Amino acid sequence: MKPEENEREQRGRNPHEGHRERLRRRFAEEGLDAFDDHTALELLLSYAIPRRDVNTLAHELIRRFGSFDGVFDAPLYELAAVSGVGERSAVLIKLVPQLARKYQLSRVKRSAGALNDFSRAGSYFLPYFYGVGEEQVYLATLDPKCRVIGCHLLGSGREAFAAVTVKSVLEAALRDRAFAVILAHNHPNGVPVPSRDDIKSTEKLAAALEPLEIKLSDHIIVADNEFASLKECGYM
Numbered sequence: 001m002k003p004e005e006n007e008r009e010q011r012g013r014n015p016h017e018g019h020r021e022r023l024r025r026r027f028a029e030e031g032l033d034a035f036d037d038h039t040a041l042e043l044l045l046s047y048a049i050p051r052r053d054v055n056t057l058a059h060e061l062i063r064r065f066g067s068f069d070g071v072f073d074a075p076l077y078e079l080a081a082v083s084g085v086g087e088r089s090a091v092l093i094k095l096v097p098q099l100a101r102k103y104q105l106s107r108v109k110r111s112a113g114a115l116n117d118f119s120r121a122g123s124y125f126l127p128y129f130y131g132v133g134e135e136q137v138y139l140a141t142l143d144p145k146c147r148v149i150g151c152h153l154l155g156s157g158r159e160a161f162a163a164v165t166v167k168s169v170l171e172a173a174l175r176d177r178a179f180a181v182i183l184a185h186n187h188p189n190g191v192p193v194p195s196r197d198d199i200k201s202t203e204k205l206a207a208a209l210e211p212l213e214i215k216l217s218d219h220i221i222v223a224d225n226e227f228a229s230l231k232e233c234g235y236m
Contacts, residue, residue, distance in 0.1 A: 020043075020046045023039070023042065023043045023046070024043070037062060037068035038055070038058040038059050038062055039055075039058070040068070041058040041068065041071065042054050042055050042058040044092065044093070044096065045057060045058060045089060045092075048089040048092045049084075049089055052084070054084075057082075057084045057085065060082070060084075061079075061082060061085070065078075071093060072093060072094070072096055072097045072131075073097075073133065074093075076090050076091065076094050077090075079093055079094070097130070098131065100130065100131070101127060101130040101131050104126075104127035105127045105128065107127075108126075108127050109148075112124050112147075112148050113147070114145055114146040114147055115140065115142060115147075115148060115182060118220070118229035118231060118232040121182050121184075121217075121218050121220055121229065122220050122222070122227035122229060124140070124148070125138065125140070125182075125220050125222060125227065126222060126225065128184070128222075129184075129186040130225075132188070133188055134156055134157055134160070134188060135156065135157065135158065135159065135160040135161065135185060135186055135187070135188055136153060136156040136160055136185060137153070137155045137156070137160050137164050137183070137184070137185040138151055138152065138153055138154065138183070138185070139151070139152045139154050139169060139172050139173070139181055139182070139183055139184075140152075140181065140182045140184070141172060141173055141176035141178035141181050142178055142179055142181060142217065143178070143179055144179045146180065149176045149177075149178060150172075150176050154168050154169065154172070155168075160185065161198065161201060162197060162201065164201070164205075166204070166205060166208040169181070169205055169208070169209070170209070170212070173209065173212070173214050174212070178214055179214070179215070180214060180215040180216070180217045181209070181214060181216055181217065182216075182217050182219070182220065183202065183205065183216065183218070183219040184219070184220040184221070184222065185198075185219075185220075185221060186221070186223060187221060187222070187223040188223070190223050191223050191224075191226075192221045192223040192226050192227050192228040193221070193228060194221055194228065194230055194233065194235060198219070198230070199230065199235050202219045202230055202235065206236065216236070217231070218230065218231040218236065219231070219236065
């Protein structure tokens with residue numbers, strides 16, 4: 001290759017290509033624990049923005065949204081509106097916590113075993129609320145050995161548990177021919193402490209299931225990766 005052709009080729013290359021390759025090689029060798037927050041975000045953005053220095057953009061995102069996790073928790077439209085991000089990169093950012101949630105759900109479903117105490121029940125439900133910013137309610141249906149038959153989303157949104165109907169619980173339990181059920185809902189941005197309404201609604205649902213000989217084994221409340229059991233707290 002002639003010197004002038006080689007010079008033109010060098011000018012046409014992405015000047016940050018070598019840096020990105022070093023980041024990827026470092027990740028392959030050391031894992032993400034070796035990265036600080038902005039460098040980890042930089043590596044992710046490099047897959048959506050192929051020909052631009054994304055180091056500055058990674059710093060700007062963390063500054064704007066307050067923290068590394070704040071970037072991933074930000075609404076898609078707010079991420080896309082940041083100069084240099086756009087929809088493609090915003091979707092990639094929002095995909096990460098959803099993939100992590102799906103991964104954790106797959107693991108817990110595969111190795112759940114019998115939900116025969118509050119600790120196992122709480123650990124089973126935790127991934128369902130991973131990265132969820134609104135209140136959601138789930139019902140796990142169990143066989144006589146306390147193994148999970150199915151797990152059903154009964155509602156989501158503001159005060160979702162208060163809106164859950166006896167009918168929806170009975171329908172899910174009867175459809176799965178459940179021997180017992182466990183309820184779970186989250187307190188977004190709160191603490192896993194049952195409210196007075198949580199306790200009253202739980203008692204109402206337990207009473208509705210009793211004539212059908214279906215036991216409400218527990219009600220798990222999740223908040224900030226912690227959980228509490230109404231049964232363990234003495235409310236059931």
